[in-house]
Every structure is written in C-alpha cells, then in structure tokens.
Amino acid sequence: MQHCGPRLPRSFFDREVDVVARDLLGRVISNACDGGPVAVRLTEVEAYAGQDDPASHAFRGPTPRTTVMFGPPGHLYTYFVYGMHWCANIVAGPDGSASAVLLRAGEVVGGLEQARLRRPRITGDHQLARGPAGLASVLGFDRSTNGADLCVPAGDLAALDGAPPLPGAVRIGPRVGVAVGAEMLQRFWIDGDPTVSAFRAWTQRRRTRP
DNA sequence: ATTAGGATCTTCT
DNA sequence: GAAGATCCTAATG
Numbered sequence: 001m002q003h004c005g006p007r008l009p010r011s012f013f014d015r016e017v018d019v020v021a022r023d024l025l026g027r028v029i030s031n032a033c034d035g036g037p038v039a040v041r042l043t044e045v046e047a048y049a050g051q052d053d054p055a056s057h058a059f060r061g062p063t064p065r066t067t068v069m070f071g072p073p074g075h076l077y078t079y080f081v082y083g084m085h086w087c088a089n090i091v092a093g094p095d096g097s098a099s100a101v102l103l104r105a106g107e108v109v110g111g112l113e114q115a116r117l118r119r120p121r122i123t124g125d126h127q128l129a130r131g132p133a134g135l136a137s138v139l140g141f142d143r144s145t146n147g148a149d150l151c152v153p154a155g156d157l158a159a160l161d162g163a164p165p166l167p168g169a170v171r172i173g174p175r176v177g178v179a180v181g182a183e184m185l186q187r188f189w190i191d192g193d194p195t196v197s198a199f200r201a202w203t204q205r206r207r208t209r210p
Numbered sequence: 211a212t213t214a215g216g217a218t219c220t221t222c223t
Numbered sequence: 224g225a226a227g228a229t230c231c232t233a234a235t236g
Contacts, residue, residue, distance in 0.1 A: 084219085
C-alpha cells in the first residue's frame with residue numbers, strides 16, 4: 001500500500017476551521033507507525049473553534065494539554081478521555097487560533113488486517129473506525145503522535161487526497177456528546193455512509209462512586 | 211430497537 | 224474533587 005503519497009499543503013489547514021472540516025471529508029489519512037500502515041477515508045468530522053467555542057478544549061486558554069492546539073495548523077492533537085480512550089484532531093485555522101477538527105469516523109481503506117488486530121472485538125469492518133476513539137485506535141494515534149506534523153514529508157503519517165464526496169452528500173448537524181455549545185452546527189458527515197457514528201445528545205453522567 | 215450503567219484516569223478547578 | 228469531544232455489554236420494551 002502506498003501510504004506516504006501526496007500531502008495536503010499547510011495552506012489547506014490555514015482556513016476557517018469549519019471550511020477545513022468540511023473539506024477533510026473524503027480525504028484519506030494514514031499512519032505506518034508500530035506495525036501499520038493503516039489508512040482511513042474520513043466520513044465524519046467536527047469543528048472546534050478555539051477560544052470562541054465553549055465546547056473546545058482551548059476555550060479557557062492554553063494549558064499543558066492544549067499546547068499543540070495553539071500552534072500552527074496541520075499538526076495532530078491527541079487527547080485521552082474517560083480514562084481509557086484516545087481521540088485525534090487536526091489543528092486548523094491560522095497559527096494561534098487554537099481551532100481543531102475532531103476526526104470522528106471513517107472507512108478503513110488500507111491495512112485492514114492491522115486494523116482488525118487493533119480492534120479485536122469488532123465484528124464488521126465498517127465499524128472499525130466508527131466513533132473517534134475507534135478511529136484513533138485503528139490508526140495507532142495516542143500520546144506518541146500528539147503534535148505530529150501532517151505537512152512534512154518525513155515519518156509515516158500522511159493526509160492524502162481522496163475522492164471528494166458528491167455535491168449534496170455532506171450533511172451538517174449538532175456535535176456529539178457536548179454539554180455546552182450544543183447548538184452549534186459543527187458536525188459534518190457523508191450522508192448515508194455506513195461508517196458514520198450514531199448521534200448521541202449529551203446526557204448527565206451518573207457518578208461512579210457514592 | 212433503545213437505554214442504562216460501568217469501566218477508568220487525566221485534567222483543571 | 225468533579226467532569227469529561229467514549230465504548231461496550233446487558234437489560235428492557
């Protein structure tokens with residue numbers, strides 16, 4: 001499999017975050033680290049608009065965790081959630097805007113065997129990268145890939161051109177699982193694609209301990 | 211088909 | 224100390 005083909009230029013990511021998010025649909029992202037290569041065609045993404053967005057990790061200013069978000073676009077921002085999952089974003093917008101696109105779902109189009117090994121409980125290949133944690137898992141995105149530069153032709157990580165979705169095939173709606181800023185229509189997905197995750201509105205989580 | 215709950219731990223308040 | 228950009232299984236209608 002060709003996993004280090006043409007990369008998107010920095011200018012691709014240096015636009016309004018929702019424009020970048022929309023334009024990432026149908027593109028292929030790949031990673032060859034640690035046993036790869038695995039490639040995923042993106043079918044669902046969400047935009048987070050930096051310090052203007054109450055749902056963004058960057059809303060309250062820079063912290064150790066969000067350092068990468070405040071840097072130049074085109075880098076990977078990974079974070080750990082709920083004590084067990086990693087999720088991956090691509091930093092977008094001008095340098096310092098702290099915006100990012102959460103990669104929510106996609107179709108595995110390369111390295112299927114490796115992807116299956118990384119998600120042994122999944123039955124049905126279109127579920128392998130359905131949901132942000134599953135997508136990150138399949139691609140091997142974790143702490144070790146935080147800050148990786150998608151625009152530099154070194155290493156094993158690449159954002160490749162893919163077939164763009166047909167006109168009218170992109171749908172827009174509220175983001176999944178966000179408590180604040182829920183009214184913002186910043187989720188983009190390819191209509192009818194079986195790999196798109198199920199929408200779940202935010203609900204109060206029960207306390208795990210008395 | 212839909213919902214409820216548990217697992218598990220980092221991050222910032 | 225509390226909440227969180229989730230996933231999976233089990234129970235229920």
